[in-house]
Amino acid sequence: MDTAIVRVLLESTVKIALFFFVMLTVVAYMTWVERRVSAWIQDRRGPNRVGPLGLLQPLADGIKFLFKEEVTPPHVYLPVYLLAPMLIFVPALVTFSVVPIGPSLDLLGHRIALQIADVDNGILIVLAFSSMGVYGVALAGWSSNNKYSLMGGLRSSAQLISYELAMGIAIVGVLMATGSLRLSDVVEHQIQNGWNVLYQLPGFLVFLTAAFAETNRMPFDLPEAETELVAGYHTEYSGMRFSMFYMAEYANMVTASALVVTLYLGGYHVPGLARLGLPETAAAIVQVLAFCAKVAFFLFLYVWVRWTVPRFRYDQLMNLGWKGLLPIGLANVLWVSFLVLKGWA
Amino acid sequence: MRVEFFLLMAALLFTIGCVGVLVRRNAIVILMCIELMLNAVNLTFAAFAHENQSMAGHVFVFFVMTVAAAEAAVGLAIVIALFRRRRTTDVEDASLMRW
Amino acid sequence: MVLLLGLIAVVAVFALARTFVPARTVPVGAALGAVMVALVAYDHQELASLEFWSGLIGFVAIMSALLVVIHPNPMVSVLFLILNLFCIALFFLILNAQFLAVIQVIIYAGAIMVLFVFVVMLLNLKAEEGLRLGGGPQRSGAVVLGVAFAALMFYAIRNRGAAPYFEPESFDSGFGTARGIGRLLFTRYQFAFEAASILLIAAMIGAVVLAKRKLR
Structure with missing residues (x-):
């Protein structure tokens, strides 16, 4: 093998390893953030015993999950039962790989893009793998051979199909404004012409709502609705396998937040940074930090909404998806096409 | 890589799908086997498009996918209607219109 | 090899x-x-080498297709069909049809197969007989005819006219992109494109009418 291939392989491996590490850490600490923020919202204290401010709580939880007994009920369909937790975790990680977290910069004499894969069809890959997420939930529900799990799985597949459509329609607006399927071009276009959220607010709101639904978070967490379905699709899972679902939820939240930021809030763009005249590396670091801050805001929003808004009823959920978000998304497409026609976007 | 490899692969997949339609009795599996055959045809289209450097083949794949989506939607609706009436998805039980 | x-x-x-x-x-x-x-x-x-990977993908594709037909449990058949669709998407990538590869995953794996999963869950189908070759002339005949058909295709492909090698490097960068397909769709195949949209609407209405419990 020649050196070019080796270099590319090495670079990708390092990026993937780094990304994996950061992602898992963020996921672990999101569980802590969720509990602390919920406690704050409800005027409680939250976990504060393990380490300062309870900061070591995720570690303790991880150890607990590892040492818990894994109960495999006798009535499950084992191959699919084991496959489902993996299927739910993978799409969140794969989708993140096309998101640019910073500009490309020179490092050790090489031009390195701060993105795992800068592919031509980035937006389409996002759509493709976000639609894979439904399999994990649906198969977990089906293979558990339990009516509550089955109901949870059924609800989730209906919900994910409905909201994916709204999500796709919202993305069409971004696509039309950019004229490219490459996510780095989307960010570049927003740096040139201002953030997409300024031009297509309805599209942004539709995408954000659909992202909440796609991650099965609170106003839309019908698949696992505790009060009616025990725990929905993961009723029959325990120990490490249950924690896979738990982590996948947060990984999906991180990915969805990163997508919202990239598509509508200018990605790593910081307005007015170019005028400061920082050296390239310092500017890149500031931009990566800005990206992280934007993502962190949306992660906080997720938690905030969860502890504020009550759950939808199933028919309300479907009505919102098909009669609310879809028409708004289509109107947004019309509006953006008008802008593009006039040359304003 | 020769184009023949992909053509052969497509021929094999098509045969498997075709035999599946004839052998299986579950309506859902039969629909799946039809998808298998459509996919094999798609692969041939892409292989020939590649050989002839013409993107017309890609456009045809696009249309085949449209037809496949329509077929799956209607086919599965029929399966659900059948299941509601007869409590089965076996095509041999749908014999009311048979002489 | x-x-x-x-x-x-x-x-x-x-x-x-x-x-x-x-x-x-x-x-x-x-x-x-x-x-x-x-x-x-x-x-x-x-x-x-490309040959190794296409051979491996081909092996997985054939095996998963066989399991779709053989496996008694419809849900497992659906899963193997998804695997098969992914293999074909990889073939599309090897054939420089990158847009088709992504579209394959979005439409087939992301939409059509979810529909199948949904229906299998809705009807709550359990495992059934699977492959049963003994039942009547149709089943045994199907296998014989299938082998004959495969042999015929093999012969036909072997004796095809002059088949040029393709060089992946010789392609211009526009081949297989969304832009190229879009251009063709909205110029030369405009009518077919519009007809496809009518087909989709017809299928949608048909599916709703068929699956509805009570029409009124």
Whole structure:
């Protein structure tokens, strides 16, 4: 093998390893953030015993999950039962790989893009793998051979199909404004012409709502609705396998937040940074930090909404998806096409 | 890589799908086997498009996918209607219109 | 080539061992894994070749297609069909049809197969007979005809006219992109495109009417 291939392989491996590490850490600490923020919202204290401010709580939880007994009920369909937790975790990680977290910069004499894969069809890959997420939930529900799990799985597949459509329609607006399927071009276009959220607010709101639904978070967490379905699709899972679902939820939240930021809030763009005249590396670091801050805001929003808004009823959920978000998304497409026609976007 | 490899692969997949339609009795599996055959045809289209450097083949794949989506939607609706009436998805039980 | 055939043989032996002596699966699997590592060490150059990967993908595609037909459980059939669709998406990538590859995943794996999963869950189908070859002339005849058809296709493809090699480097960068397909769709195939949209609406209405419990 020649050196070019080796270099590319090495670079990708390092990026993937780094990304994996950061992602898992963020996921672990999101569980802590969720509990602390919920406690704050409800005027409680939250976990504060393990380490300062309870900061070591995720570690303790991880150890607990590892040492818990894994109960495999006798009535499950084992191959699919084991496959489902993996299927739910993978799409969140794969989708993140096309998101640019910073500009490309020179490092050790090489031009390195701060993105795992800068592919031509980035937006389409996002759509493709976000639609894979439904399999994990649906198969977990089906293979558990339990009516509550089955109901949870059924609800989730209906919900994910409905909201994916709204999500796709919202993305069409971004696509039309950019004229490219490459996510780095989307960010570049927003740096040139201002953030997409300024031009297509309805599209942004539709995408954000659909992202909440796609991650099965609170106003839309019908698949696992505790009060009616025990725990929905993961009723029959325990120990490490249950924690896979738990982590996948947060990984999906991180990915969805990163997508919202990239598509509508200018990605790593910081307005007015170019005028400061920082050296390239310092500017890149500031931009990566800005990206992280934007993502962190949306992660906080997720938690905030969860502890504020009550759950939808199933028919309300479907009505919102098909009669609310879809028409708004289509109107947004019309509006953006008008802008593009006039040359304003 | 020769184009023949992909053509052969497509021929094999098509045969498997075709035999599946004839052998299986579950309506859902039969629909799946039809998808298998459509996919094999798609692969041939892409292989020939590649050989002839013409993107017309890609456009045809696009249309085949449209037809496949329509077929799956209607086919599965029929399966659900059948299941509601007869409590089965076996095509041999749908014999009311048979002489 | 040696590597590919060796790996396929290893997988086949492992499958046979699992079927016939399930108690010895773990030692056999360990031994075969060692053989696999030895094979890779013996011929690691081939790991970088396109032929090896397309052969491997082809093997997985054929196996998953066979399992779609053979497996008694409809849900498992759906899963293997999804695997097969992914293999074909990879083939599309090898054939420089990158847009088709992504569209394949979005439409087939992301939409159509979800519909199948949904219906299998809705009807709560359990495992049934699976492949039963003994029932009547249609089943045995189908297999014979299938083999004959495959042989015929094999013969036809072998005796095709002059078949040029393709060089992946010789392609212009626009081949297979969304832009290229879009241009063709909205110029030369405009009418077919509009007709396809009407087809989709018709299918949608048809599906709703068929699946509705009570029409009024």
